[in-house]
Amino acid sequence: MQWADLKADEISGLPKDETIVVVPVASLEHHGPHLPTGVDIVLTSEIARRTAVLTDPHRPVLVTPAVWSGLAEMHMSLGGTITLDLDTLHAVLRSICRSIVRQGFGKVLLLNGHGGNIAALGAITNEIGSTLDIAIATTSYWEHAAERFAAILEDQDTIGHACEGETSMMLALAEGLVDRDKFGQAIGPDNPTVADIAGPAVLRWRSFAARSTVTGTLGNPTRASAGKGERLLDAAAESLSAFLRNDAFWNMSY
Amino acid sequence: MQWADLKADEISGLPKDETIVVVPVASLEHHGPHLPTGVDIVLTSEIARRTAVLTDPHRPVLVTPAVWSGLAEMHMSLGGTITLDLDTLHAVLRSICRSIVRQGFGKVLLLNGHGGNIAALGAITNEIGSTLDIAIATTSYWEHAAERFAAILEDQDTIGHACEGETSMMLALAEGLVDRDKFGQAIGPDNPTVADIAGPAVLRWRSFAARSTVTGTLGNPTRASAGKGERLLDAAAESLSAFLRNDAFWNMSY
Amino acid sequence: MQWADLKADEISGLPKDETIVVVPVASLEHHGPHLPTGVDIVLTSEIARRTAVLTDPHRPVLVTPAVWSGLAEMHMSLGGTITLDLDTLHAVLRSICRSIVRQGFGKVLLLNGHGGNIAALGAITNEIGSTLDIAIATTSYWEHAAERFAAILEDQDTIGHACEGETSMMLALAEGLVDRDKFGQAIGPDNPTVADIAGPAVLRWRSFAARSTVTGTLGNPTRASAGKGERLLDAAAESLSAFLRNDAFWNMSY
Amino acid sequence: MQWADLKADEISGLPKDETIVVVPVASLEHHGPHLPTGVDIVLTSEIARRTAVLTDPHRPVLVTPAVWSGLAEMHMSLGGTITLDLDTLHAVLRSICRSIVRQGFGKVLLLNGHGGNIAALGAITNEIGSTLDIAIATTSYWEHAAERFAAILEDQDTIGHACEGETSMMLALAEGLVDRDKFGQAIGPDNPTVADIAGPAVLRWRSFAARSTVTGTLGNPTRASAGKGERLLDAAAESLSAFLRNDAFWNMSY
Amino acid sequence: MQWADLKADEISGLPKDETIVVVPVASLEHHGPHLPTGVDIVLTSEIARRTAVLTDPHRPVLVTPAVWSGLAEMHMSLGGTITLDLDTLHAVLRSICRSIVRQGFGKVLLLNGHGGNIAALGAITNEIGSTLDIAIATTSYWEHAAERFAAILEDQDTIGHACEGETSMMLALAEGLVDRDKFGQAIGPDNPTVADIAGPAVLRWRSFAARSTVTGTLGNPTRASAGKGERLLDAAAESLSAFLRNDAFWNMSY
């Protein structure tokens, strides 16, 4: 169920202990020469929607509109990007979760759709969870569906940026916004990654302009297809729906 | 043009001095028994979209996704509502406008679609304008199109809340989300207004639960029709498009 | 009654449910070549004082000292001006109102005397009212006494800036601080206003240096007289005193 | 000179390098049964005024209106008190000083008139001085004129609270606001002081309700007289005027 | 080199482009019945020290004192714990890094020694890196030395909490602070973990009192030994020293 599509009385009438409120958190940012800046918003919203459709017969799921601007400082120098700072993202999610709690709900998933948000959402989830004393979790859809995604993708193991995976899903959902003629100019990165140079345990500040100087992308969209995209979207929704129906998790002590 | 639908290079390629960036600011809140909570988001986004369509042939207009949560504390006790606090709304709009400026644009309209945001957007517009040194303005669509709206509406002079006007526009855009059977239970307010008691110059803190104890509405949806709604949406867009094409305004010294 | 003139025991002894605390909010700013920078402080304080004198026989009114610095960024470039930023004005009024509430009072009027404060006081009133759960309202004296003022003023309908109205009231209260020789050089504005160009529904950031490049004023002080000023001051106080005695308003549910 | 009494052009015309801007910082708080809550505002403003009168022939001194609310949490439980929190006092003084600097001035004195402000003004002076890179100092009038005051006072060495000294100065300035009949009930404290128990080097949080449970005062007003008050006011002004004329101080490197 | 042990001139004399400043970030928190609350401070400081010793011959490394309080809300209910909130940790690290940059250095490692800090340090590293425009990275010592640690540890693959690993290192460094008699009562957790229930991609707010209700630990200290501890400390230092000497990393564009 979409929060924004329901009458207030319908929301108030939901079983408060059962319902999980899903807050998609995305970003509006440069996505190479071939994809629109709204990719993360489109994908995260759609995955949240499909997840709710799969889950609602078993447990009510209420999806808020997507927080469409996240932490995208890394893309700012490439154009087309809007970013919040960390304190503001924290403040927005705190206000949203506080409102959710005041409406009587106590189970929240911050569903992430943008790599640059991962660390911040982890920190913010802990801060909000302890302050509001609620069952709150966060995950990124491609990390949650990692095995399913690896089985579908051919050129990469997981989602990069404006890559085989994101391009496939956009072809499935909004082909008109995708420019196939630019696929050949959209392959990246052309610089070694932090992991290449320093291994997987190091996180450092690094712009996408430095990671991928020509295209700002991480991946190869020429390997994308609408069919793959449809399978990825469903795989994410299935993975997340199983998670939302995991009573052992949502009833854990905290 | 919708920012989120464009590739980053298309945004970067716009004439920076000419383009006006429109940021719709809405709310997710109780809208009576007959309308969904997302009314302000739907209407403000659609009016911004129509405004851009009318204006783009003359001057590029770039519409960001709607800031979908505003100042809705007044509706919190009625259910279905999410609200930001004043400092958070300020922080969000400051981050968004700062990003817009860093992308090279210098003309911004904060297009308001929720009564509870009016005062805050006035104050925030001044604060952001002087801090970022840009041409920034704010207006509420129903105030900007006040004369056109008065000519279309029959039961009221302007937009109330979940009223003839909002219900008409929702019938035009998303009839499936409107519950006509509840129209008769949706008429409000049942208490005198602040203006009734103290005249038009006084603003006071007052919840909608106090203003309209039964329905939480201000207006009469039984007077609504999809045809009126379509005319209202076009009227708002025409009024705002004329404003965006008003070179004398956008080139004023400030 | 002036809070600062009373002993603490006298304040504590007031009937807490009946008493209204009035907080004048003004500004210290450029007021043309002929008026001192303290105009808004002098006028708002005096109007609050006269309002209390008229009201005290009917209902206790406690007037705090004026918050003498408001949002005057618009005047900064013209000299003689001190301004707060929005967050600071909010913080100051929150501290003051919280103290008032902790002293047992629950009815507050933020009486505004400066145009640049209007939007902010509206937003802050809502924020403080809901947070502290009190009956709090705001109005600007010239808006509250709009009809009375229109009947007295000859050159304008309402208060501008350093105009017929403000100059008249300063002549009545502090003639020694007014420079009549400069009246002829104090007429403004010389640029069209936002309303001239874009109608009444648009608010934009605009400095007074841009509005009125030569004088920084809005109005014509050559039409001022002490007699008019005295009538304006009394009219404001009468209008506001009626408002403070309006039991239906102060006992409204909120 | 009083900032608020000058036209903006007069302020802009002052020699920026020479002029010292004095910002009186006071408090609105319980002052025993015999004195009004505004004592600190009245005294600090008057001492600043007299100081400017003495100094202006030698060096321009510009006195802003008094920041009338300081850190008075210690008096809150006794009634009649309004307090800021530390962050808000910091924010207010930062906004004021930033405005002063933007008007071209670079020498500022935060003239303190309330014991509870001393530590905060020390910390804030350093913070503002380094941030704005200006010559900024703070002193409390009774500490600056300590020797002169000791010579005048009979019952105490320095200013307490609502004591011989403050009562004398109020008798000199606003006898009508002083209640002589309550002098006998206004003697305090009745509890040992922190210094009595732990020596002069310890500062601790302690309310005035704990320090002086019956009267909330520190001192003996029965020893007050208007003549002493007049001498104290002049002594403070003479001491401070010598300080403002101390070129070696105001031209020190920092 | 330890910043605190050097004279200021020695610090100023270091080659600014070469030197890496290491800021250990730890926590003061419950560590089971057998370990002192300062474990993370002791270990992170010592690992930083050993890392610098290994690295200094090749590249100057300057180690600040440890930020000894981190995000330990999860341990608060178990006693002995001090925690910062997220905004405060951000503020502290921002102040420290800003000072480091003002002293001329541009390469910083936030060396983490507490699991609860990981997400926050990731987010803060990005925020500080982009704001100050420096080469800044973060890693947790046990994640960086993951392979080395897995080879040394017998009961677990990596560091838990008050476990084989932490207990071993404390035996090596401060045996007198370790209570061997309590090892048998220190084995945890007794509840399934989030990963057990929901897989590795989910992060949720959860206290250690819920994770490990009896002991508050994650691991088995009976498997600890001082010898293992010494090897772990050296392994961490060797791994990190290789990282600090990785010129390709520290000279990467960002």
Place this chain on the structure above:
Amino acid sequence: MQWADLKADEISGLPKDETIVVVPVASLEHHGPHLPTGVDIVLTSEIARRTAVLTDPHRPVLVTPAVWSGLAEMHMSLGGTITLDLDTLHAVLRSICRSIVRQGFGKVLLLNGHGGNIAALGAITNEIGSTLDIAIATTSYWEHAAERFAAILEDQDTIGHACEGETSMMLALAEGLVDRDKFGQAIGPDNPTVADIAGPAVLRWRSFAARSTVTGTLGNPTRASAGKGERLLDAAAESLSAFLRNDAFWNMSY
């Protein structure tokens, strides 16, 4: 007792009403050519430790690790210095004290070891004390032991900066970090002090680079000796221990 050396259960087992938690607050800053930057951390920590040793037989004293970065903006231009801003120091101490209170303790001493912190700690002590409603005090060790110190020191009455006193104590504790060859180049100040020019009642913003242009010091280290240092450390601890055992103080109403 050192908090960090105790197991959590040992801390939880302390008599909550009796125990005093001591939080040393120091600074990491330029200390002349002869002393390391960590002087204030070393001395404050050691004095706190000795104080606890003397006091524990009579009353439990729990010493947290030192807050090692304070307000040292005054030393920044001389190198080797890290500083917090006022708001951050406030936030850190608020988080620490809030955690202390949540662990059940209600008596706190902020033991200061850096002149630049004095004013801020005074203000913060009041703010925290009233907010958390605890018995909290602050003192600087050299001010508390003023008489004892004056009897030991030969060249000065109290502690300056990198002077006879600080150098003596460092010789006693960490002779290897002291460079005796630089003593002759470490004498300061070479400029008159604020007190020289304006008397003791004035506080102003002034960097140490301006106070002591050549050495950044206040005092004469050639008069230092390890023996004096040992006596100073003991004197401070004895003075403070007497204070911590002063039941009349710690049981005062507040």
